[in-house]
Amino acid sequence: TGVLATFTLLAGVTFWVGHATLSNVAIFEPIVGGFLVVFGVLVAVDRAPSLSVTLPKRRSSVAGFGIFGAGYALAAAACVAPMFLAVVGRAISLSTAEATLVLATYAGAMALLMVSVTVATGMGLLASAGSLAAYAGTIKRIAGVVMAIAGIGQLYVAFFVSAAA
Structure with missing residues (x-):
């Protein structure tokens, strides 16, 4: 519900602002690309700043799961925007x-993918947490290079x- 509410809000903003205005978002492509290169190199050479955030205890209620879903959607929005x-x-x-059919299909597909990745990640972490810990530094450097x-x-x-388009 939190994911769907967040994406519904984003869809409403898109309708309100208009697609033509949002097409100017391409101006951020070189900024994001430059950031990824610099931050990736910093991660690869183990010089990246610490970005850890203490998360509050997640509430085990419907509202808590909704808030978690909304946060999950906001984090994913940067990738799928x-x-x-x-x-x-x-x-x-x-x-x-x-339009309703198109948006419902998109929402369903995204929900299925998000749930699948979340479950697979959780299961993978449970199955191999101990064996992967020894390779954390190497995995981090590889992630920096990929970034x-x-x-x-x-x-x-x-x-x-x-630019050619």
Whole structure:
């Protein structure tokens, strides 16, 4: 419910602001790409700043799970926002019934993927927590390299692919 409420709010903002205005979000591509390269290199050489946050105890209530879902959606929104905005932007031009079907299909697919990844991650952590701990430093360095490569890819898209379009 929290995830769906958050994405419904994002869809409402998209409808309100308009798809054309949101297409200017591409200006952030080189900024994000540069950040990913710099932060990835810092992680790879073990010089990244500590970004740990103490989380409050999660409430085991319907409201607590809703708040958790909303936070989960906000964290995921950074990854799925381009696709989400494209889907919502296209839905704006459809009839109400068609737009509802498109958005419901998107919401269902995203919910299925989020639940699947969450369950798989939880099961994987339970199954291999001890054996992976010995490789934490190596995994962290590899993650930094992957992050830097993703940033280089983002910069390539920003400067060569998007500029050509």
